Amino acid sequence: MTFEDSKSPSRPAKRVALATIVIQWMRLGCVGFGGPPTHIALLRRMCVEQRSWIDAKEFEDAIATTNLLPGPASTQLAIYCAWRLRGSLGAVLGGLCFIVPGLAVILALSAVFLQSHPPGWLLGAAAGAGAAVPAVALNAAYGLIPASWKRIGVARAQKRRWVVYAVAGGAAAAIVGPYLVVVLVACGVTEIGLRRPTRPHPAGAPLGFLPVVGAHAVAIGGLGAVVWEAFKVGALSYGGGFVIIPFMQHDAVATYHWMSGAQFLDAVALGQITPGPVVQTVAVVGYAAAGVGGGLLAALIAFAPSFAFILLGGPRFESIRANRNIEAFLTGAGPAVIGAIAGSAIPLGLALSHLWQIPFLAGALLWLLWVRRGGVVSGLVLAGLAGVVVALAGVPV
Numbered sequence: 479m480t481f482e483d484s485k486s487p488s489r490p491a492k493r494v495a496l497a498t499i500v501i502q503w504m505r506l507g508c509v510g511f512g513g514p515p516t517h518i519a520l521l522r523r524m525c526v527e528q529r530s531w532i533d534a535k536e537f538e539d540a541i542a543t544t545n546l547l548p549g550p551a552s553t554q555l556a557i558y559c560a561w562r563l564r565g566s567l568g569a570v571l572g573g574l575c576f577i578v579p580g581l582a583v584i585l586a587l588s589a590v591f592l593q594s595h596p597p598g599w600l601l602g603a604a605a606g607a608g609a610a611v612p613a614v615a616l617n618a619a620y621g622l623i624p625a626s627w628k629r630i631g632v633a634r635a636q637k638r639r640w641v642v643y644a645v646a647g648g649a650a651a652a653i654v655g656p657y658l659v660v661v662l663v664a665c666g667v668t669e670i671g672l673r674r675p676t677r678p679h680p681a682g683a684p685l686g687f688l689p690v691v692g693a694h695a696v697a698i699g700g701l702g703a704v705v706w707e708a709f710k711v712g713a714l715s716y717g718g719g720f721v722i723i724p725f726m727q728h729d730a731v732a733t734y735h736w737m738s739g740a741q742f743l744d745a746v747a748l749g750q751i752t753p754g755p756v757v758q759t760v761a762v763v764g765y766a767a768a769g770v771g772g773g774l775l776a777a778l779i780a781f782a783p784s785f786a787f788i789l790l791g792g793p794r795f796e797s798i799r800a801n802r803n804i805e806a807f808l809t810g811a812g813p814a815v816i817g818a819i820a821g822s823a824i825p826l827g828l829a830l831s832h833l834w835q836i837p838f839l840a841g842a843l844l845w846l847l848w849v850r851r852g853g854v855v856s857g858l859v860l861a862g863l864a865g866v867v868v869a870l871a872g873v874p875v
Contacts, residue, residue: 494531494563496571503560503575510580510753512855517755519553525559532562543795546808548710549784550757553577557788558795566789573785577777580754581761585773587752588765591744592737599866601875606865607751607858608743609835610842612823614750614854617846618720619820626812640813647817651724652824659714659726662814666716670803701705701775703734704767708779711760716811720756726763731829734765739829744785746826751858757781777864835871838864 502524510517517543525532532540537559544554560572590596600739609633630640643665650661672765707729711722723746730736731743737745745766749759762778791798798804827839838861845857869875 484709484855489533494569496564497551499564499568499572499656500536500575503556503572504579507576507579509755510576511751512853513750513756514550514552518555521552521555521559525563532559536562536776539795539799543799544802546798547784547787547791548714548716549787550781550850553755553757553781554788555785558792561788561792569788569792570785573781573788577754577781578618579759580758581777584748584758584761585765585770587748587772588745588762589770591748592741592762592766598869598875602865602867602869603862604741604744604747604865605832605835605875606838606868607747607862608740609838609865610744610861611743611750612826612830613839613842613846614746614858615720615723615819615823615826616843617854619816620847622812622816626816629809629812635656635668639672639810643669643810643813644660644817646819648821649817650814651821652816658818659710662716662811662818664746664811665722665814666807666809666811670806673712673802673806701772702769704772705779707763707781708760708776711757713783716808716815720819721815722757722759723826724818726760727825728825730763730766734767736763737861739825741766744827748856751855752863755781775796832855832874834868 506517506520510520519521522537526534526537540555540558541551544551544558547554553573556576557569561569564572590600594596596604627640628638630636646661647658648666650658654661707726710725715721715725727742729740731742742763745759745762747760749756752758758777760780761773761777765773768775828840830836842857842861845860846854865875
C-alpha cells in the first residue's frame, strides 16, 4: 500500500521527506516516557498543531480506530501518522524509529538487571520499583473502567454482563494464565452473539484454534514458546499495553521458568520507565529466555501485527470503526481485559519476597489511586530510589 493508494479526502497535498520522518519519529521514540497518553499528546502536537500535517478530525478518528485494534494502540497511531505522510515506506521507517530507541534501552537494562550477581543497590532499586508494580496494574485497570462501563450500554442486563466479563477476566488472569486469551475471545464472541441472536457467529474455529496453538507452544518450548508469547502480546491483546502482563506472567515464571517472579516484576517496571511502547516489556521476557536474540525476536513478533494492521487496513479505518461485529466483540472483550489487568495484581503481589516491600506497595497505591498527582513513571522511579536507600542501609534485598 503506497501513499497514492489512500482514498482519504484529507490527504496532504505535499509529501513529507523520509529524512524528516526518521528524525521526528526517532525523537518521539527517545522522549516518549509515560506510555500511550504521552505518545498521543506528542503526536498530536507535532502532526496537528505544529506542522499541520494531519487534519485534527482525522487524527481523532485514527485514535478511535487504533483503539479498536488489538496490540499497542499508541504504536499503531505512530505508524498510521507516518503512513499518512509517506505511505508504506514512511510507515515502516516511522514505526521502527519510534520503537528502536526504547528497545535498545530496555535490552541494555535487561542485561544489567538479569545478570547472575547484580550489585546490591541495583537489587534494591529493582525490588523497590517491583513492589509498586501491582499498584500500577490496579491503576491501569481503574483508568479503563469509565469508558468501558459507558460503552456496554445503559440497560441493567448490559451492566450485569460487564460485571460478568470483568470477573471472568480477573479470575482467568489469577488462575489460568496461559489460556487467558481464550477467555477474552469468549467474552467478545458472547457479546456478538447476544447482540445478533438471529445470526450465529462462527466462533468455533478461533476458540478451538487458540488452545491448540497454545498447547503446542507449551509442548515445544524454546523459541517456539517465545514466538507464541510475543504473538499473544502483539495480535491478541486488547485494552492497552498493560494487558500483556497477565498474558506473559504465568508462562514466563511458572511454565518455562525463564525468570523468577521478582525478575518479572523488574521486567514490568522496566517497560514502564523506558521510553517508547510499554509492550517492549516482552523483549525483557525474550531476553530472559534466549538472550539478545530472544529479545529481538520477541519484539519483532510482537510489533509485526501493528505494522500489518496499518499497512493493510489504513485505507479501511472508517469501515473498521463501522463494523458492528468488531464493535460488539471489543465491547465484550474490554471488561474482561480490565478484569485481567486488575487480576494480574494478585500473582504480582504474591511475587513480592520481602516484608519491607509491602509498605512500598501501599504507598504506590496511595500515590496512584488516591493522590494521583504523580504519574506511573515518577511513582516507579521514587519507589526504585527508596529501594536503593533500603539496600544501602543493609536491609536484605
